[in-house]
Amino acid sequence: MIKSENRLRKNKHFRYIYKHGETKTYKVLTVTFVETKFKTIKVGFSVSKKIGKSVVRNKVKRRLRESFVSLQKNIKPNRNYIFTAKQGIENLDFHEIRQNMMEILKKNGLYIENN
């Protein structure tokens, strides 16, 4: 799981990012990000009621968190991110979601290759 220092916690943080950040969409994921002066990455996840019932939503959130943790070392720092799930994500398994997240980050130049 994500450590508490890497989490977005307050409603006003979310609202700030939505207001000032850039939004990019690819397949079943939307990423919103904004540059900050702090080095630590902060991340939040948003899964709306359109995706499904509470069991389904929790499952999607868990998979998104787990994907983020596995990719965390390669994500550009000094930024805050919000990942929003879109309809269709509930039918994908963990590996497909991880692949989708990696692709969306690469496309927008937020992914650092291992070298």
Add this chain to the structure above:
RNA sequence: GUAGUUAGCCAGAUGAUCGCAGUAUAGUUGUUGUGACUAUAAUGAGGAAAGUCCGAGCCUCGUAGAACAGGGUGCCAGUUAACUGCUGGUGAAGGUGACUUUAAGGAAAGUGCAACAGAAAAUAUACCGCCCACAUUUUUGUGAGUAAGGUUGAAAUGGAGGUGUAAGAGACCCCCGCAUACUUGGUAACAAGUGUGGCAUUGUAAACCCCACCUGAGGCAAGGUUAAAAAAGACAAAUAUGUUGUUCGCAUCGUCUUUUAAAAACACCGCUUGAUUGCAAUGGAGACAUUGUAACUAGAUAGAUGAUCAUCUAAUACAGAACUCGGCUUAUAGACUAACUACACUA
């Protein structure tokens, strides 16, 4: 063997690696604030956590008082903290049966409604009829009697048979039903029996209503702690304010309203030891109660149970705690246990 009825139980397991939550212990660091980090330990979603349909705890409302209104419940007895719950019984309905279902008080307190059809729909009424008399005339009319039969309808003024009669009729008789009184049994609902009456008094209360009993309102986003300000306006001794609607009663003297600022955010308390859970014994027909013994078993706040791999397997369904508990209702794959019933076959 087939089909079924009732009751109960389970809701994947094991191992490996990585990771989250609060708790306890130890260490490091640090402050408005036991706050952050590290290590170790054990623990960490359900049978419905769901719907929010009932009931209760708990909290707040300075008032919790009364009457009416409004709302709820409705066979009897028991059970429970309480209940539209549960248990046992009575009546009624369904099923060959095991068994199941049941909003089941009152229609001689009053009001309303009963479309169409039908003679007639609650008021005793007569379309086709039956029978008698008279007239006309040879099938009609008038008058009197009658309601057995026919027709309509969801429902037709006790049922079927006999006596009786001009024809008929509870007019009378037997049996059944109904009403009522008494006796017996039962805590009671009610049941059985005996006598009397002689058919009035249709249905509908999940129509208004009557009767009996219950009912203050709002809800953890309740409410409290750290915790402390200023300005403007309204009202002035009965106005105003207050807790569903109305009236009365009651309480408050400085109260109320608006605006701005701060506190204040990684906040804290409420928050989980409780009508608790497991086991055993005793009492009871049962729901349940009592006693003993053991256990402590989520407490998050962008919101914790996951990811990957392996093995077993039928392993799949419905589904995620948000103050707590007791019920009800609804969703649900698959597996298992016990008792019983009907039918068929065999001995």
Add this chain to the structure above:
RNA sequence: GCGGGAGUGGCUCAGUGGUAGAGCGUUGCCUUGCCAAGGCAAAUGUCGCGAGUUCGAAUCUCGUCUUCCGCU
């Protein structure tokens, strides 16, 4: 988490227990050289779903599904 509404033709809505309606739209015909407007007809409903009460339910009762609104 707590509370309160709605569901009827394709759309917007009436309908207080007795044959399901209105407007707009749709289709056909008339009118016109053609179209619009106008006129005359017609079709279109498991009254969200499942039970119950009743002789009879869109309507009354219970359950359920969908959807909307308020409190933060």
